Amino acid sequence: MSVLESLENYLLTEIAVGLGKKTLGPDEDLLELGIIDSLGLMKLISFMEEDFGIRIPDEEVIPENFQSLNCMAKLVELQVQN
Amino acid sequence: MDFSLTEDQVTFKKSAIEFAEKALNKGAKEREKNREFNQEGWEKCAEFGVQGLSMPEKYGGLGMDIMTCVVTMEALGYACRDSGLLFAINSHIWTCESPILKFGSEYQKDTYLPSLCNGSLKGGHAMTEADSGSDAFSMKCRAEKKGDRYVINGTKMFITNAPIADLLLVFAVTDPKKGFAGVSAFIVEKGFPGFSVGKPLELMGLKTSPIGEVVLQDCEVPEENLLGKEGAGGAIFNSEMEWERSCLFATHVGAMAKDLEDCIRHVNERQQFGKPIGKNQAVSHKIAEMHVRLELSRLALYKVAWLKSQGKRAPVESAIAKLFVSESYVQNCMEALQIHGAYGYSTEMDFEKNLRDAIAGKIYSGTSEIQKNIIASLLGL
Numbered sequence: 001m002s003v004l005e006s007l008e009n010y011l012l013t014e015i016a017v018g019l020g021k022k023t024l025g026p027d028e029d030l031l032e033l034g035i036i037d038s039l040g041l042m043k044l045i046s047f048m049e050e051d052f053g054i055r056i057p058d059e060e061v062i063p064e065n066f067q068s069l070n071c072m073a074k075l076v077e078l079q080v081q082n
Numbered sequence: 083m084d085f086s087l088t089e090d091q092v093t094f095k096k097s098a099i100e101f102a103e104k105a106l107n108k109g110a111k112e113r114e115k116n117r118e119f120n121q122e123g124w125e126k127c128a129e130f131g132v133q134g135l136s137m138p139e140k141y142g143g144l145g146m147d148i149m150t151c152v153v154t155m156e157a158l159g160y161a162c163r164d165s166g167l168l169f170a171i172n173s174h175i176w177t178c179e180s181p182i183l184k185f186g187s188e189y190q191k192d193t194y195l196p197s198l199c200n201g202s203l204k205g206g207h208a209m210t211e212a213d214s215g216s217d218a219f220s221m222k223c224r225a226e227k228k229g230d231r232y233v234i235n236g237t238k239m240f241i242t243n244a245p246i247a248d249l250l251l252v253f254a255v256t257d258p259k260k261g262f263a264g265v266s267a268f269i270v271e272k273g274f275p276g277f278s279v280g281k282p283l284e285l286m287g288l289k290t291s292p293i294g295e296v297v298l299q300d301c302e303v304p305e306e307n308l309l310g311k312e313g314a315g316g317a318i319f320n321s322e323m324e325w326e327r328s329c330l331f332a333t334h335v336g337a338m339a340k341d342l343e344d345c346i347r348h349v350n351e352r353q354q355f356g357k358p359i360g361k362n363q364a365v366s367h368k369i370a371e372m373h374v375r376l377e378l379s380r381l382a383l384y385k386v387a388w389l390k391s392q393g394k395r396a397p398v399e400s401a402i403a404k405l406f407v408s409e410s411y412v413q414n415c416m417e418a419l420q421i422h423g424a425y426g427y428s429t430e431m432d433f434e435k436n437l438r439d440a441i442a443g444k445i446y447s448g449t450s451e452i453q454k455n456i457i458a459s460l461l462g463l
Contacts, residue, residue: 031261031264032260037262042456042459043460045395059185
């Protein structure tokens with residue numbers, strides 16, 4: 001499973017439960033849609049760190065890194081490189 | 083996991099206890115009665131290094147690791163009878179100094195950290211509003227970029243240190259469409275145009291800690307005082323809270339240890355019906371339960387400190403620690419008061435004051451209910 005698919009799968013099954021979403025577009029604005037709230041973000045970060053074996057510094061927890069699946073995938077890629 | 087303290091930590095803990103006993107307790111009863119902040123105590127703490135405990139030496143701090151910070155706070159909680167002062171200092175450290183160190187630009191760190199470390203500046207943060215407490219990110223306070231500055235409008239409520247603070251980290255919405263991700267943090271000095279502070283609020287406890295309202299009316303903040311990037315407010319706030327929930331609550335563990343010692347002494351000395359009251363199981367079981375709560379509280383906090391010292395996140399663990407310590411402290415205060423009977427209820431002793439102060443711990447830094455929400459949510463609920 002690609003990073004993008006893995007993130008989408010996690011968001012749909014753990015974060016966006018009950019919102020009636022079956023898919024998420026790679027550039028869909030998840031913050032404006034209210035899919036990720038502050039507690040959801042904490043869960044998401046824990047998932048990303050565990051699943052991809054990365055560490056996301058608090059300084060990187062900013063909207064442009066979590067706005068969409070593509071943004072998150074880029075963040076993962078960057079942290080894997082680091 | 084290894085929670086054993088190093089020799090240096092044990093020595094520093096002892097010196098913090100000696101310092102607090104000698105320098106911070108004189109006149110504590112009177113200050114509590116008069117709701118008076120202990121400015122002299124603040125300065126003495128700064129001389130000892132408390133305000134700069136966790137800060138790098140280049141800014142005038144002691145550069146201590148988190149376990150040493152927790153142990154030092156435990157020592158101060160044990161020996162200092164002025165919990166309002168400790169509350170003010172912890173807010174200063176964890177909600178102002180630490181986020182500036184972690185998220186600040188070099189300019190911000192050089193400008194503010196040395197004076198925050200030596201205590202000549204006092205800080206805090208301004209998050210809560212009249213209509214947004216637990217739902218903190220639903221704040222109404224807005225910040226709008228205008229040229230090279232932000233203009234902030236809004237009112238903050240129950241802000242620790244507000245009446246004495248020289249600067250506050252003010253959280254405000256910069257992008258209303260993005261919910262919590264549209265919140266940013268600003269370093270606001272008390273002299274900035276449009277910044278004002280109301281009178282200290284009267285609360286049930288923590289009477290020596292000045293807490294008040296902050297009004298931002300077209301408050302102009304230079305763009306270089308934005309902390310982190312726009313939208314980083316949520317990350318800054320969550321990071322602050324993880325630290326505060328471990329280090330601030332270490333003072334409660336210290337206070338619980340002191341109360342337990344006092345209770346054990348009392349139940350051994352106090353004779354009723356021809357024997358020490360501690361010989362009654364109704365009393366000795368209370369003591370045993372107090373000890374269990376104290377030990378488990380300490381372990382919960384040390385686990386958070388250990389995780390953070392390993393560079394790991396501890397959102398669930400810090401929520402567990404905050405919840406358990408704050409609830410345990412209230413329970414232990416109730417038991418200590420009951421064990422001391424009418425003396426415990428009297429204002430001559432500290433037990434009723436401790437209880438009033440302890441209750442606040444179930445509310446600030448996220449209520450007990452919010453901690454349960456965090457724990458449940460991170461368990462997948």
